[in-house]
Amino acid sequence: MYNDYLEILNELKNNNKNYAIATVISSTGSSIAKPGFRLIVSENRIIAGTLGSRKMDSYVLDACNESINKNMTKNISIGLDKNNKIYDYNMDTTCGGVINIFIEPFYNSQRIIILTESDDDEIYLNIKKIAGIIKINLLKINTENEKLEEKLNDIDLKNSYFILLTKNEKEIEYLSYILKREHKYIGLVASKNRFNNDLKKLKQNFNDDKLNEIDCPAGIMINAITPEEIAVSLISKIILLKNSV
Template sequence: MGVERVSYFSHDLEFINRIKELIEREESFAVVEIVKTEGPSALKAGNKLIIRSDGSFEGWIGGFCTKDEIIKSSLEAIEEGLIKFLYLKTCHGGSVYLYIEPILPKRKLVIIGNNPITYYIKRIGENIGFNVMEVSEPKEIEKIKMNKNTFVIIATMGERDHEFAEVILSSNVRYIGIVASKKRGDDILSYLRNKGYSDDLISKIKVPAGININAVSPEEIALSIIAEIIKVSREAKAKEVTEEEIDLVCGMTVLKSSPYYSTFNNRTYYFCSKYCKEKFDSNPQIYVK
């Protein structure tokens, strides 16, 4: 779980430059700093590392018994957008205290169309911190870096809206909202299905866009759409569930993919390290109850 890019950062400037590079590339990642250690630990206070959104890591992550938990907690921090404080025990009886801070790219709001509704969407979006971009032609979309922090509003009032939806559909955006009537929306969705797009992709489209607040004026419609975008942006995406076990020797949570495991009484037990496996093997009866 996770691939190391470099063994360590030789100095703080190298670490800072790498963070700057990832931010410029609009990547999501977490910075992990070792705050304090007690007893035996491969990690030391002041050590820093980077966990990227694909589970790969850069910097010294320490021993096997803490590695998976650090990566797992960092990915949760990235997904939730929240700082985490982590306390771990090492398999040799030490303790590690960590600070995990997610670094996320600014949410991007792409607006297609020029009318009173898009005017207010832009104003509200900018006021609450979105990076707002306006588009008038499908070819302009190719120049925009789309990711799961990108939200798109199509408000062309029926003019080429199906064309814009098709161009955006295969990108990695979180949400595509179309300002249209239900009948027009059904026509757009039918068009996309007939073009061969899967229901999974089409499910990213919300038409009519916005939460139902009985909005009437352009300002109210814009507010309902921004509210829906915020709701979607806060929802955690479905996570792949990985089976876990408790290391009976040290109490650590470990994945069933761990290379350290033993079979006793027709059951398999998993361990965080060779040390814990050997300790278990020497006298399994004292650990299995």
């Protein structure tokens, strides 16, 4: 069964699916669910596993969905005695005892999308290196030979963090496209003067609330100077947003 779980998790990862794993960490009484029993939940359904009861599985499914939606781990306790009301959930069974479950969400659909004019851009190369260490998906779009619409047309962008390393006249076009789509973050690496010029043009189609979604200068303010330091600043900002509830 363990190998089956590994295959399922690899498939979820390869298909960029978010999921949660609910694992029994302790149990008392005569419940079927023993420590190590688990459920894998993705897209509002149980992908694999059971805790031995359809009613219990349904409750844990809801808890997993909440964990995914809020991007936070959860500890839940299920009492198997209807007369004991101190647990998160109580079931009317003859098993007695309590089951404690730990739920952890995983976000495979979160990704950093970098727009750059060169595959050799030093900031991009350093972001790529750090993204590999923290295990977040990275998608590079070379705006010199790839069309933004074609690359992003079939991608769910609501968990995407955009970083623009662009410097050409199409920057307004790129920003406009992203602002019209769901996203988690837009970071523009640009001088203040260039950003102000961009804002003047963007104000023709977007209100101030929408334009405030653009972070420029992008990243955490750590007085970054070198490409390596700028990459650290940008990734730090994404980590901050990603791990915020």
